[in-house]
Amino acid sequence: MDTDVNSRYREVIDANQKVLTAMAGVYNSSEPHFRPENIAQVTAKLQGIFSRTGARRLLDLGCGTGFIIDIAKHYVAEIDGVDVTEAMIRQVDCTGNADIRLHLADAGEFPVAPGTYDVVTGYSFLHHLYDIGPALATAARALRPGGEFYADLEPNRYFWDAIKGLNPAVSYDAIIERERASVLERDTQIQEQFQIERELFNQAEYNKNITGGFSEEYLTDKLLSAGFRKVSVFYYWFLGQAALVNSPQHPREQCVLMAGLCADTLAKGLPLTRHLFKYLGFVATR
Numbered sequence: 001m002d003t004d005v006n007s008r009y010r011e012v013i014d015a016n017q018k019v020l021t022a023m024a025g026v027y028n029s030s031e032p033h034f035r036p037e038n039i040a041q042v043t044a045k046l047q048g049i050f051s052r053t054g055a056r057r058l059l060d061l062g063c064g065t066g067f068i069i070d071i072a073k074h075y076v077a078e079i080d081g082v083d084v085t086e087a088m089i090r091q092v093d094c095t096g097n098a099d100i101r102l103h104l105a106d107a108g109e110f111p112v113a114p115g116t117y118d119v120v121t122g123y124s125f126l127h128h129l130y131d132i133g134p135a136l137a138t139a140a141r142a143l144r145p146g147g148e149f150y151a152d153l154e155p156n157r158y159f160w161d162a163i164k165g166l167n168p169a170v171s172y173d174a175i176i177e178r179e180r181a182s183v184l185e186r187d188t189q190i191q192e193q194f195q196i197e198r199e200l201f202n203q204a205e206y207n208k209n210i211t212g213g214f215s216e217e218y219l220t221d222k223l224l225s226a227g228f229r230k231v232s233v234f235y236y237w238f239l240g241q242a243a244l245v246n247s248p249q250h251p252r253e254q255c256v257l258m259a260g261l262c263a264d265t266l267a268k269g270l271p272l273t274r275h276l277f278k279y280l281g282f283v284a285t286r
């Protein structure tokens, strides 16, 4: 890494440590991915990965307070969690039967014995990096042949571009305005709630707020160059899904069913519909 790139890389780590230290106390209760319905979906994804790989050893990059560890410890024997923010990692619950080891380190520099893990995970993590290359290299080195790297809750560049392309002078339907605020005004909301400078927050979520998210093509290229042989990208959380799920006009069960049907239909329309999904994730096979 040249000196300039290296110093930008360190600045983003530093921003993460400051921002996540300020948010750590309320992180689990304020982040929507801790809602039971999301935990159920992530559990189903992990169960599939664990059973395909016969997983025993898991490496969780950017483990935070243990969102993935809390699920995975019921299925695998050994877990290594890596994170740069002490205030986050301190909250990981290490109880249970799995052997859980925590490491305060940059995922891109974490030393791994090659081919010693069955699964690597990174949930809501990659967009916090200035350069995803070193973390992908760690994931690739860590996995044995056939092992899987699962990353999720990453910003879909096509959605970010579509939101940024809206006419600022026009007031759109509430389902668009809600997302426009979540993309363009999140830094202001965070500043008000946590007294974290907007610029610092944007640095911490560098590959969301500065570069505008990841495209499927970019991630696939980077993963293949890092040594993965197969990449499967999935999209989810379509524009208006929250309004549909919470619609007061129908019983909740019906709303959830309808949202599922809409999501399936829009997914069938890929790639034409890809700008309608806010998030993407992938499973990459070593």
Ligand SMILES: C[S@@+](CC[C@H](N)C(=O)[O-])C[C@H]1O[C@@H](n2cnc3c(N)ncnc32)[C@H](O)[C@@H]1O
Pocket: 013, 016, 017, 020, 061, 062, 063, 064, 065, 066, 067, 068, 082, 083, 084, 085, 088, 105, 106, 107, 108, 122, 123, 124, 125, 128, 129
């Ligand atoms: C949004 S949180 C996600 C935490 C957890 N995976 C979850 O889903 O709740 C992102 C985490 O990545 C960590 N992080 C940021 N840069 C990192 C790096 N270079 N190496 C390891 N962890 C990092 C942050 O400290 C933070 O805990």
